Amino acid sequence: MSTHAVPVEKYHGTGNDFLVVDAAEGVGDRAAFARAYCDRETGISADTVDESGSRTDGRTDSKDSSDDHAGRRGADGVLFLEIGERYRPTRVVMTLVQPDGSTAAMCGNGARVVARWAHDRTGEHEFMIDTQAGTRRATVSPDSASATIEMGTPRFDPAAMPVDRDEPLVEEEIEGLTVTAVDTGVPHAVAFLEGGRDAPDGIDAVDIDTVAPPVRHADVFPQGANVNLAAVVDEGTVAGDAEGDDHPAVIDQRTFERGVEGETRSCGTGAVAVVAVARRLGLIDGDTAVTRPPGGELRITVPDDDHATLTGPVAREFSGRVAADPR
Numbered sequence: 171m172s173t174h175a176v177p178v179e180k181y182h183g184t185g186n187d188f189l190v191v192d193a194a195e196g197v198g199d200r201a202a203f204a205r206a207y208c209d210r211e212t213g214i215s216a217d218t219v220d221e222s223g224s225r226t227d228g229r230t231d232s233k234d235s236s237d238d239h240a241g242r243r244g245a246d247g248v249l250f251l252e253i254g255e256r257y258r259p260t261r262v263v264m265t266l267v268q269p270d271g272s273t274a275a276m277c278g279n280g281a282r283v284v285a286r287w288a289h290d291r292t293g294e295h296e297f298m299i300d301t302q303a304g305t306r307r308a309t310v311s312p313d314s315a316s317a318t319i320e321m322g323t324p325r326f327d328p329a330a331m332p333v334d335r336d337e338p339l340v341e342e343e344i345e346g347l348t349v350t351a352v353d354t355g356v357p358h359a360v361a362f363l364e365g366g367r368d369a370p371d372g373i374d375a376v377d378i379d380t381v382a383p384p385v386r387h388a389d390v391f392p393q394g395a396n397v398n399l400a401a402v403v404d405e406g407t408v409a410g411d412a413e414g415d416d417h418p419a420v421i422d423q424r425t426f427e428r429g430v431e432g433e434t435r436s437c438g439t440g441a442v443a444v445v446a447v448a449r450r451l452g453l454i455d456g457d458t459a460v461t462r463p464p465g466g467e468l469r470i471t472v473p474d475d476d477h478a479t480l481t482g483p484v485a486r487e488f489s490g491r492v493a494a495d496p497r
């Protein structure tokens with residue numbers, strides 16, 4: 171059993187929170203590490219880490235007291251990162267291990283956190299992030315408070331997700347929800363409902379912990395699916411519309427995540443999935459939308475002939491040291 175301590179940092183993107191560990195630190199059993207430290211009851215918090223884990227870049231933590239998300243115990247996953255500073259732009263190999271010990275091929279908010287972490291280390295603003303779903307370009311804003319990630323092209327092809335069908339699964343009743351399936355690096359099922367967050371019977375009135383698990387585990391999704399509930403609040407207007415008040419669509423979003431096995435405050439691949447499905451179903455105008463998960467706002471573009479993008483806030487919470495082997 172390994173008894174050494176490893177430096178760990180905590181970040182979040184719109185409340186989707188992650189522990190960040192340098193892959194070189196040699197955590198042997200990554201699944202056990204994630205299960206232990208991500209636990210919302212007994213996992214890591216700023217009060218439980220050994221604060222002697224000072225930063226490697228000599229900067230100090232900037233705790234933002236206006237940050238509603240900082241201070242939660244546990245996390246939505248552990249990002250094990252390997253930084254390659256000899257490349258231009260700097261490359262980071264990202265592996266996300268989730269609270270149930272599984273590994274996810276892609277994570278939109280996680281990749282935005284990776285960009286901010288790499289910025290905090292290097293001072294640079296452009297990065298290439300190597301994920302199991304492909305290499306993605308990322309940009310950190312000049313004030314470092316926001317990050318944008320290229321998200322590839324959403325795929326409805328049943329082999330991509332995968333879906334146990336010969337044709338794309340579009341607006342089909344699966345376990346009580348009318349869903350459309352799309353791959354945005356990881357598999358998503360999207361159900362559009364009537365009424366946003368402010369509507370009395372809107373998406374916040376749904377018991378997601380009851381309705382989502384049967385869809386998440388449905389036989390039609392051999393690798394499972396993340397389950398998104400969404401509602402168009404404003405379909406947006408694009409250049410040339412008679413009203414002359416161009417603005418992006420606004421969509422309220424909730425996501426039940428595979429691997430977390432619960433609702434998260436935000437999901438980046440889910441946000442791209444929601445906008446891609448909204449476009450496919452003709453629910454919004456234009457290729458840009460703001461989604462509003464419980465943790466804040468994300469801006470998504472899903473052009474017809476280019477990769478999707480995901481932009482939103484990122485923040486650093488704390489750092490410390492924890493045992494490499496939590497048992």
Ligand SMILES: N[C@@H](CCC[C@H](N)C(=O)O)C(=O)O
Nearest residue numbers: 274277278279356437438439
């Ligand atoms: N929260 C992530 C998605 C992480 C992966 C997902 N739980 C899965 O297993 O497919 C995001 O921001 O995209």
